[in-house]
Amino acid sequence: MDCDQEGGGRVKKIELALFFLSSALLIGLTPVVLEFPSVDATYSYFEEYFDLLEPETEFKDLRFLGMNSPGSLLFVGSNPLPTFITPIGVKCFSIDPNLKTELETILMKSELKVSTGGVVTIKNNHTPAYVWFNYSSTGMDRWILLSLFLVENGLAEYEECRVLREDIDTLLSEASSKAQENLTGQWKVVISSKPEGKDTSKSSGSTFIYSPAGSSEVFTYKGEVDIFKVIMEAEKPDEIEKNNDQQTVNDVKRAEDIEKMREFSGEGLVEILVRHVISKSASSGYYWLYVWTIVRNLSDITVHANPTYFTLICENRVYNPHINTYSLKEYFDAVDLYPITYTAGWLLFHVPKASSYTIVYDWFLGKPISKKIVITEKR
Numbered sequence: 001m002d003c004d005q006e007g008g009g010r011v012k013k014i015e016l017a018l019f020f021l022s023s024a025l026l027i028g029l030t031p032v033v034l035e036f037p038s039v040d041a042t043y044s045y046f047e048e049y050f051d052l053l054e055p056e057t058e059f060k061d062l063r064f065l066g067m068n069s070p071g072s073l074l075f076v077g078s079n080p081l082p083t084f085i086t087p088i089g090v091k092c093f094s095i096d097p098n099l100k101t102e103l104e105t106i107l108m109k110s111e112l113k114v115s116t117g118g119v120v121t122i123k124n125n126h127t128p129a130y131v132w133f134n135y136s137s138t139g140m141d142r143w144i145l146l147s148l149f150l151v152e153n154g155l156a157e158y159e160e161c162r163v164l165r166e167d168i169d170t171l172l173s174e175a176s177s178k179a180q181e182n183l184t185g186q187w188k189v190v191i192s193s194k195p196e197g198k199d200t201s202k203s204s205g206s207t208f209i210y211s212p213a214g215s216s217e218v219f220t221y222k223g224e225v226d227i228f229k230v231i232m233e234a235e236k237p238d239e240i241e242k243n244n245d246q247q248t249v250n251d252v253k254r255a256e257d258i259e260k261m262r263e264f265s266g267e268g269l270v271e272i273l274v275r276h277v278i279s280k281s282a283s284s285g286y287y288w289l290y291v292w293t294i295v296r297n298l299s300d301i302t303v304h305a306n307p308t309y310f311t312l313i314c315e316n317r318v319y320n321p322h323i324n325t326y327s328l329k330e331y332f333d334a335v336d337l338y339p340i341t342y343t344a345g346w347l348l349f350h351v352p353k354a355s356s357y358t359i360v361y362d363w364f365l366g367k368p369i370s371k372k373i374v375i376t377e378k379r
Contacts, residue, residue, distance in 0.1 A: 006273075034144070035133060038109055039102045043153050044145060045183075050167060053132055060114045060129075065364075067104050068308040069320075070095065070155055074364060075114065079250035084304065085114060086126040087147040089164045089172045090156035093186040097311075103155075112136050113143070117165065126163065130168075151175045154185020219308040257374045266369050269299040270337075272361045273343040274371060275344075280379040283349060288322075289349040291337060291359065291373065293332060296342035303365060305343050306334040314351045322350045 030047035056234070061084060071092030072098045073085045088093075095103075110133040117130055131146040150156035151172055158176035161169070180187045264271040274294040295305045309310035310332075325331050325348040334347030351357070362368040 017233055034125060036106050039105050041102055042107075043149065045149060045152055045247060049148055049171070050142045051147060052145055052148075052171075057113075057115050057117075057130075060116065062114050062308055064107060064324050067100070067107065068306065069100065070150055072104060072306065073107075074132065084126040085129045085131060087131050087150060087156070088117075089159060089161045089169060089177075090126040090147045090151055091159040092156040093154075094320065095155065095186065097318050100320070107133055107146075109297040111141075117163070126337045140198075147172060148175060151179060152184075154179045154183075154187045254374065257372065257377060261371060262374055264296065264369050266292075269366055270299070270303055270305075270363055270369070271296050271298060271362075272359075272369050272371065274359060276377070277357075277373050277375050278377045278379060279375045285354050286350055289351055289357070289375075290328075291347045291349065292344065293347060293359070294342055295361065297337035297338070297339060300339050301340050302336050303363065304334070305332075305337050305363070307332045307345075307347060308334075309361055309363050310347055311360045311362070312349045312351060313360060314354045314356075319349050319351050322348045324348050324350075 013262050032045050032047050034043045036042070050354055055089075060075075060077065062077045062085075065074045065076055067073045069092060071086050071090070073087075075083045075085055077083060114128060114134045115130045115132075132143045133146060134141045135144050136142075141270060145168070147156070147168070148171060152175050157180070157361045166314075179185065261274045261277075264273045266272060272293060273293050274291055274293050276290070278290040280288040280290070282288050291312075293310070297303050297305075307321050307325060312321075321332075325346065328346045328348060330345050332343070332347050335343050337343060357373050358370055359373050360368050360370050
């Protein structure tokens with residue numbers, strides 16, 4: 001499918017037509033097209049959503065610094081430590097670097113307001129919050145709720161939240177269902193009948209086909225779909241690691257590079273090492289790279305470790321961990337690291353064949369940690 005080339009949230013002409021047509025089914029809602037000339041992009045929204053910001057809302061004194069992903073926004077306030085915010089009521093999808101840059105640019109060029117609305121829950125070191133950004137049209141500033149913006153454009157799906165405002169909860173749920181139905185943005189799910197001759201006694205009777213944005217890969221899954229649990233058979237760590245130590249390294253330089261890769265790197269507060277890198281052929285000159293990495297906290301404060309802090313540099317291009325990372329057994333999960341503790345797990349990257357790869361861990365409180373990695377096993 002060539003729709004990936006247009007960006008997961010970018011609204012194409014045909015998608016706009018579907019958007020306006022389907023919006024007629026949502027009684028009382030008037031569709032609008034949001035134009036962002038700075039990134040040459042258009043997104044969908046509804047006129048009535050602009051009225052959701054209540055005049056008496058109290059906002060946090062925070063300044064937006066950037067984002068790891070649509071679900072991980074970095075702010076700073078009076079406290080010197082950064083504050084991590086996740087848009088409330090949604091579960092964000094993995095997106096390609098170009099689309100991430102596009103969204104980050106839109107937010108950086110906008111005024112942002114953050115309200116927790118009484119929420120005190122911390123989720124993976126992130127505070128769920130109502131994040132609003134201004135949009136200028138017809139000579140006046142209007143406020144867009146980021147959660148609804150992401151769901152409407154297929155960049156996130158609705159996630160139940162007990163403390164969510166009832167009206168916003170309803171709108172998010174309906175918008176998420178409509179985006180999935182229309183295959184908007186990252187939703188590329190096709191529902192069809194199960195093939196004839198198959199036993200349907202243990203299945204919902206449907207086959208779901210999922211194609212992540214930015215990838216030509218198509219994965220098929222039978223039954224109820226959690227789009228964040230990737231449709232891919234998880235590799236078992238003991239299977240991935242087997243024979244690693246049996247490899248014979250004849251080249252001295254290669255042996256030295258592997259040794260360096262397996263040493264901790266960093267400035268003494270947070271350090272990383274890479275133990276295993278396994279490559280598996282994909283298609284069209286691309287490879288799956290399975291990277292087993294360890295992050296340790298040597299500081300006297302609690303710090304957050306997150307798979308989204310990792311990127312892989314290949315041929316001068318930056319790659320985020322593939323969404324299939326989250327289907328691996330013992331994948332690198334988000335966790336708070338207490339002083340003198342560590343965490344470890346698998347990351348998965350979908351990258352072209354290259355002469356060298358560099359993994360980068362950008363944890364915001366310190367300088368990014370870069371490490372050259374070497375393939376230790378081919379499959």
